[in-house]
Amino acid sequence: MQKPSIPKGTRDFSPEEMAKRNYIFNTIRDVYHLYGFQQIETPAMENLSTLMGKYGEEGDKLLYKILNSGNCFSGISKEELEEMDPVKFAAKACEKGLRYDLTVPFARYVVQHRNEISFPFKRYQIQPVWRADRPQKGRYREFYQCDGDVVGSDSLINEVELIQIMDEVFHRFGIRVCIKMNNRKILAGIAETLGASEMIVDITVAIDKLDKIGLDNVNEELRTKGLSEEAIQKLQPVIMLSGSNHEKIDSLKQILAHSEIGLKGINELEFILNRVDKFAMRSQLELDLTLARGLNYYTGAIFEVKALDVQIGSITGGGRYDNLTGVFGMDGVSGVGISFGADRIFDVLNQLELYPKDALQTTQLLFINFGEKEEAYLLPIVAQVRAAGIRTELYPESAKVKKQMGYADAKKIPFVAIVGETEMNEGKITLKNMITGEQKPVTLEELTAQLA
Numbered sequence: 001m002q003k004p005s006i007p008k009g010t011r012d013f014s015p016e017e018m019a020k021r022n023y024i025f026n027t028i029r030d031v032y033h034l035y036g037f038q039q040i041e042t043p044a045m046e047n048l049s050t051l052m053g054k055y056g057e058e059g060d061k062l063l064y065k066i067l068n069s070g071n072c073f074s075g076i077s078k079e080e081l082e083e084m085d086p087v088k089f090a091a092k093a094c095e096k097g098l099r100y101d102l103t104v105p106f107a108r109y110v111v112q113h114r115n116e117i118s119f120p121f122k123r124y125q126i127q128p129v130w131r132a133d134r135p136q137k138g139r140y141r142e143f144y145q146c147d148g149d150v151v152g153s154d155s156l157i158n159e160v161e162l163i164q165i166m167d168e169v170f171h172r173f174g175i176r177v178c179i180k181m182n183n184r185k186i187l188a189g190i191a192e193t194l195g196a197s198e199m200i201v202d203i204t205v206a207i208d209k210l211d212k213i214g215l216d217n218v219n220e221e222l223r224t225k226g227l228s229e230e231a232i233q234k235l236q237p238v239i240m241l242s243g244s245n246h247e248k249i250d251s252l253k254q255i256l257a258h259s260e261i262g263l264k265g266i267n268e269l270e271f272i273l274n275r276v277d278k279f280a281m282r283s284q285l286e287l288d289l290t291l292a293r294g295l296n297y298y299t300g301a302i303f304e305v306k307a308l309d310v311q312i313g314s315i316t317g318g319g320r321y322d323n324l325t326g327v328f329g330m331d332g333v334s335g336v337g338i339s340f341g342a343d344r345i346f347d348v349l350n351q352l353e354l355y356p357k358d359a360l361q362t363t364q365l366l367f368i369n370f371g372e373k374e375e376a377y378l379l380p381i382v383a384q385v386r387a388a389g390i391r392t393e394l395y396p397e398s399a400k401v402k403k404q405m406g407y408a409d410a411k412k413i414p415f416v417a418i419v420g421e422t423e424m425n426e427g428k429i430t431l432k433n434m435i436t437g438e439q440k441p442v443t444l445e446e447l448t449a450q451l452a
Contacts, residue, residue, distance in 0.1 A: 007141065008135045008141070009133065009135030009139075009140050009141030009142065010140065010141055010142045011140065011142075016360060019359065019360040019361050019362070020346060020349065020350075020355055020359070020360070021144075021342065021346060022361075023355060023356075023359035023360075024173075024342050024345055024346060024349070025126050025144075025146065025342065027169060027172050027173060028124075028126070028146050028169055028340050028342075029124070029126065031165055031168050031169050031172070032124040032148050032165070034168070035122070035161055035164070035165055036122050037122040037123060037124040037148050038122065038123055038124070039123070039124055039125065039126070040106075040109060040123050040124075040125055041125065041127060042099065042102070042105040042106070042108075042109055042125070042127070043099075043105075044098055044099060044127075044128070044130075045066060045096045045097060045098055045099070046096065046097060046099050046104075046105055046108065047095060047096060047097075048063070048065060048094060048095055048096060048097045050104065050105070050108050051063055051097050051099070051100060051104060052097075053327075054104045054327060055100055055101075055104075059100060061132070062100065062131045062132045062133055063097045063098070063100055063131075063132065064097055064098040064130050064131075064132050065090050065094035065096075065097045066094055066095075066096045066097060066098070067093055067094055068093055068094060068095055068096075072093040072094075073093070075092055076089065076092050076093065080092070098129075098130040099127075099129055099130065100129060100130065100131055101129050101145065102125045102127060102129060102145050102147045102339075103147065103149075103324070103337070104327075106123065106125065106147070106149065106324075107324045107325050107327065107328060108328060110151060110324070110325050110330070110333065111325050111328040111329070111330045114330065117152075119151070119152030119153070120150050120151065120152045120153035120155075120158070121150070121151050121152055122148075122149075122150050123148070123149055123151075124146070124147060124148040124149075125145070125146075125147050126144065126145070126146045126147075126342075127144065127145065128142055128143065128144050128145075129142075129143065129144075129145055130142050138313075138343070138344070138347075140343070143342075143343050144342045144343065145339050145342070146339060146340040146342050147337055147338070147339045148162070148165065148337060148338055148339075149335050149336065149337030149338075150162075150335060150336055150337070151324060151325075151333055151334070151335035152333055152334070152335070153334070154334050156268060156271050156272055156275075156301070157275065158336050159272050159300075159301045159320065159336055160272055160275040160276060162303070162318065162336065162337075162338050163179060163181075163272070163276055163281075163285065163303070164279070165338070166179055166283070166303070166305055166316055166338060167179065167281050167282055167283045169316075169340065170282075170283055170305070171282045171283070173345065173349060173354060174352075174354045175307055175309075175315075175345075175348055175349070175352065175354065176283075176307070176308040176309055177283050177284070177305050177306060177307055177308060177315070178283065178284040178285075178286055178305070178306050178308060179283050179284065179285045179286070179303060179304075179305050180286050180287075180288040180291050180303065180304045180305070180306060181269065181272070181285065181286070181287055181288065181291070181301060181302070181303055182269075182287065182288055182289060182290075182291040182292070182301075182302050183265035183266075183268055183269050183300060183301050183302065184265070184298045184299055184300055184301075184302060184319070184320075185261045185262065185264050185265025185268065185299075185300065186252065186256070186262055186265035186266060186269070186289065187200060187204055187265075187289075187292060188200060188261050188262065188265070189256045189259035189261050189262015189263070189265060189266075190203070190235070190238055190255075190256065190259075190262065190289075191203055192259045192261065192262065193234065193255065193256055193258065193259050193262065194227070194231040194234055194235060195228075195231060196227060196228075196231055199225065199226070199227060201292075202222070202225040202226075202227070203222065203227065203235070204290070204292035205292070206218050206221045206222050206225065207235075207238075207239050207289070207290045208290045208291075208292060209221070210239060210290055215239065215240070218239065219232055222235070237251070237255060238252075238255060238289060239289075239290075241289055245273050245285065245286065245287040246273065248287045248289075249266060249269065249270050249273070249287070252266050253266055265300075268300060268301060269287065269301065272301060273285075273287075283305075284308075288304075291304055293317060293319060297319075297321060298319040298320060298321055299320055299321055299322040299323075300319065300320030300321075300322070300336070301319055301320045301336070302317075302318070302319035302320075303316070303317060303318050303319055303338060304316070304317045305317070307348050309352060310347075310348045310351050310352065312344055312347060312348060313344065314341070314344075315340070315341045315344045315345050315348060316338055316339065316340045316341060317338065317339060317341075318336070318337050318338030318339055319336065319337075320334070320335070320336040321334070321335055321336070321337075322334050360412075361391065362391070362411060362412050362413060363391050363392065363393050363411055363413045364390050364391045364392065364413070364414060364415060364451055365385065365390055365391070365392045365393070365413065365415045365416070365417055365447075365451060366392075366393050366394075366395060366404070366407070366408045366411075366413045366415070366416050366417070367381075367382055367392070367393070367394045367395065367416075367417045367419065368395060368401060368404050368405075368416060368417065368418050368419070369394060369395040369396070369397060369398045369399070369404065370398055370419075370420055371398045372398075374398075374419055374420065374424070375394070375398070377419065377424055378394055378419055379394070381419075381429075381444060382394050384444065384448075385444075385447065385448060385451075388448040388451075388452045389452055390448065390451045390452055393413070395407065404416075408434055409434065413434065414433065414434055414435060415431060415432065415433060415434060415451065416431075416432045416434055417429050417430070417431055417432075417447070418430040418431075418432060418439070423441070426441070427443070428441040428442065428443060429441070429442055429443070429444065429447055430442075431447055431450070
């Protein structure tokens with residue numbers, strides 16, 4: 001008989017892994033609540049008409065499509081079937097698909113519920129998404145996103161608060177990070193100043209590699225892409241920009257003096273930096289001109305968070321977009337949002353061993369079961385211990401004590417309570433510390449005081 005398995009690119013999570021994941025989700029959730037964000041959820045499946053065409057041609061191919069229930073061949077002619085064209089078949093046989101991200105369903109939600117929503121609308125969403133991608137290390141077909149967005153407000157105070165949220169979340173996790181920031185308008189201004197607006201993607205892709213391949217190789221890559229020698233020389237002071245964030249801003253004002261869009265981007269960043277200066281930040285905040293993110297999507301400030309003590313890609317990202325709901329016919333709704341990469345944060349916390357012990361929520365106390373008489377005696381005591389908030393189990397049968405102790409070890413239960421004939425007569429409980437091996441008789445009050 002074949003052993004059961006799960007689809008490639010998906011994972012089972014053990015109780016210990018789930019405890020760690022819930023610690024991540026709960027920490028992020030608590031910080032979102034602190035800033036007035038409200039949680040929504042959208043269905044796992046959306047109408048394909050909602051999803052198709054929103055992620056580009058490549059994204060459309062990665063959408064999981066769901067066959068219509070009942071006879072999925074109805075309405076498809078024999079000739080069409082013989083054509084074996086997957087795109088045409090899917091158009092007729094599939095009306096629904098699994099969501100690819102949380103942003104497009106959110107845009108659909110805002111348009112559909114616009115009369116019930118108070119703007120600005122601060123929402124967060126922690127749900128799985130699905131992509132028919134080729135699975136590889138760190139890339140899955142099913143994974144969670146933890147998005148927070150503010151829509152219906154152009155104010156840059158929203159960007160300032162999102163920086164505070166990222167700072168607070170990673171402070172709570174104990175992960176040292178650098179929050180990198182840039183502005184899409186500055187990138188557009190740089191390309192405009194070089195007389196190469198159409199090459200903005202090539203330019204940013206090349207300068208993004210500065211750390212990895214060095215300045216000479218970046219310039220060589222720009223040459224092979226067709227950027228003129230004069231433009232490459234003009235770009236040098238931008239690539240090599242150094243100093244504090246405010247010094248970089250001052251240099252950019254000179255470099256982009258003749259670019260209206262570039263100066264607008266500088267003003268936006270300066271506003272954000274001046275506000276951030278008003279409070280204490282635990283994380284580094286760095287203006288990084290090589291930061292580009294999904295260029296077609298963002299229109300203003302963009303963010304990316306890098307862990308300082310672990311080699312891994314960005315663990316959070318986001319930015320400002322001007323027309324989230326335009327694809328559904330509701331123009332003019334600006335938004336700004338971030339998405340925490342739960343799976344990468346999970347890896348970082350594991351590598352740095354930063355999970356707090358109590359985050360794993362294991363059972364704290366196991367009562368040994370000696371038989372029916374002891375069981376009946378213990379049930380009200382176990383109820384009282386649980387009422388005190390102590391995570392408690394009574395072993396369900398009177399197995400050998402060695403087996404019950406082995407169960408406590410396997411579950412990493414730190415304390416075992418032994419109540420036999422002697423303890424029942426004296427009204428005591430023998431409490432055994434499974435880590436030190438020490439055991440002593442205690443009253444119920446003493447036990448709850450020690451473990452609560």
